Amino acid sequence: MDGIHKGIQKVGVVGFGIMGSGIAQICAQAGYETYVSEIEKKLIDQGLERIERFLEKSVEKKKISLDDKQAAMGRIHGASTMDHFNDCDLVIEAVNENMELKKKIFRALDTVCKEDAILATNTSSLSVIDIAKETKIPDRVAGVHFFNPVPLMKLVEIVKSIVTDDGVIERCREFCVTIGKTPIIAKDSPGFILNYLQYPFRLNAIRMVENGIASKEDIDAAAKFGLGHPMGPLELQDMVGLDTTLSAVDDIYNMTKDPNFAPPMLMRKMVSAGWLGKKTGKGFYEYDENGKKILTRELIR
Ligand SMILES: NC(=O)c1ccc[n+]([C@@H]2O[C@H](COP(=O)([O-])OP(=O)(O)OC[C@H]3O[C@@H](n4cnc5c(N)ncnc54)[C@H](O)[C@@H]3O)[C@@H](O)[C@H]2O)c1
Known part of the structure; x- marks a missing residue:
């Protein structure tokens, strides 16, 4: 070599x-x-x-x-x-x-x-x-x-x-x-460094929405104004695409059986419904044809 x-x-x-x-x-x-x-x-x-x-x-x-x-x-x-x-x-x-x-x-x-x-x-x-x-x-x-x-x-x-x-x-x-x-x-380990850190964070944000703990806006605000993140975890999830993340966390969960990577049921339902995020105009938020967020009714109940 x-x-x-x-x-x-x-x-x-x-x-x-x-x-x-x-x-x-x-x-x-x-x-x-x-x-x-x-x-x-x-x-x-x-x-x-x-x-x-x-x-x-x-x-x-x-x-x-x-x-x-x-x-x-x-x-x-x-x-x-x-x-x-x-x-x-x-x-x-x-x-x-x-x-x-x-x-x-x-x-x-x-x-x-x-x-x-x-x-x-x-x-x-x-x-x-x-x-x-x-x-x-x-x-x-x-x-x-x-x-x-x-x-x-x-x-x-x-x-x-x-x-x-x-x-x-x-x-x-x-x-x-x-x-x-x-x-x-x-x-060479599932999620390497960054995704191993960030996937559980994003999945926890989705679990909080699923369990009605807080509104999606307030969860995103917590990360932006309390942790200094440029985007909230749900906004980020919409940008990346729910299908992409679901497939990645499914893979990691299957390899590790670590419950931190188990996808919430809400995520699966949204992917089945085609609510993939920005690319389909709907995810946790709704988007216009230019990808701009529309402030509208609660999508998630
Ligand atoms: N998109 C992201 O945010 C992101 C971030 C980090 C890593 N990745 C990884 O990067 C890789 C590429 O992702 P992407 O988002 O650019 O996908 P993409 O679909 O935009 O591009 C993949 C390209 O590979 C080409 N391709 C397929 N077979 C080929 C072949 N035999 N020879 C030459 N080209 C071929 C396709 O035509 C396509 O244009 C994936 O492994 C993905 O997991 C993606």
């Missing part, structure tokens, strides 16, 4: 959706030649448009210059195959949260990438060792978990599987610093 200590020059990103495009953007802005792959060209174009819009706003706000924007865009190279990852020093997988899909991607990366490349997954909840064991060199596989929206969220969790090489973790940590992030290191 000696080569692993060489500097990272070229970065690959598999999947150019919400997270992949954010990751590619910040890598390109930090000066890395960045290679991305998607299942079809249309999705590459959409990802590039998303980045272009973000950078355009940054130019308008005078956070970056027009030259910076153009230089960053010029460093992003898209393709619908993975062949151009052969020369990358670090490849970050950001495809859909599906174990079989991720395993397939890692088997392919294992063949395409050079032996000293680091292979990373942006998974939020899947086991890194289960993904790593699909490769011939599982000790070069780590989790590098970014948060949404990637260009704005400072935190990155680096996840060390039971076999990940310490040198790989150190290189990932150094890399995160070069792209302006604050890395923290976690074991």
Whole structure:
């Protein structure tokens, strides 16, 4: 694994959706030649448009210059195959949260990438060792978990599987610093650090609504004005999507049987009803077509 200590020059990103495009953007802005792959060209174009819009706003706000924007865009190279990852020093997988899909991607990366490349997954909840064991060199596989929206969220969790090489973790940590992030290191354990902390908090907020302990507005106000959180747990839950969180906490509960992660019945009912939050216009609160909260009747009884 000696080569692993060489500097990272070229970065690959598999999947150019919400997270992949954010990751590619910040890598390109930090000066890395960045290679991305998607299942079809249309999705590459959409990802590039998303980045272009973000950078355009940054130019308008005078956070970056027009030259910076153009230089960053010029460093992003898209393709619908993975062949151009052969020369990358670090490849970050950001495809859909599906174990079989991720395993397939890692088997392919294992063949395409050079032996000293680091292979990373942006998974939020899947086991890194289960993904790593699909490769011939599982000790070069780590989790590098970014948060949404990637260009704005400072935190990155680096996840060390039971076999990940310490040198790989150190290189990932150094890399995160070069792209302006604050890395923290976690074991390959359900929820890693942040979600292990925050899911029970959000589920407790839902249990309080379910049990009629307080109104949703007052629960959110407690977190904002008493704990200094930028958003209340129910507002945050609406933003993330109830279905997304339900699937994640179900997974953690099934793995750990820890009652802190048992989803409240109200959450299941809301997901069944299609009250998923902002994306469906209704969750704990109601939203207009621009995603703005509508102050209206109590939805939850
Ligand atoms: N959205 C979030 O808030 C968030 C936060 C942290 C981590 N994550 C994790 O990041 C990963 C990606 O999530 P997302 O929200 O960006 O999803 P997304 O649906 O926006 O993007 C996933 C992309 O992967 C592409 N893809 C699928 N198969 C592919 C293949 N074989 N080759 C190349 N591309 C392929 C899809 O076409 C899609 O564009 C997931 O593991 C998710 O759990 C998401």
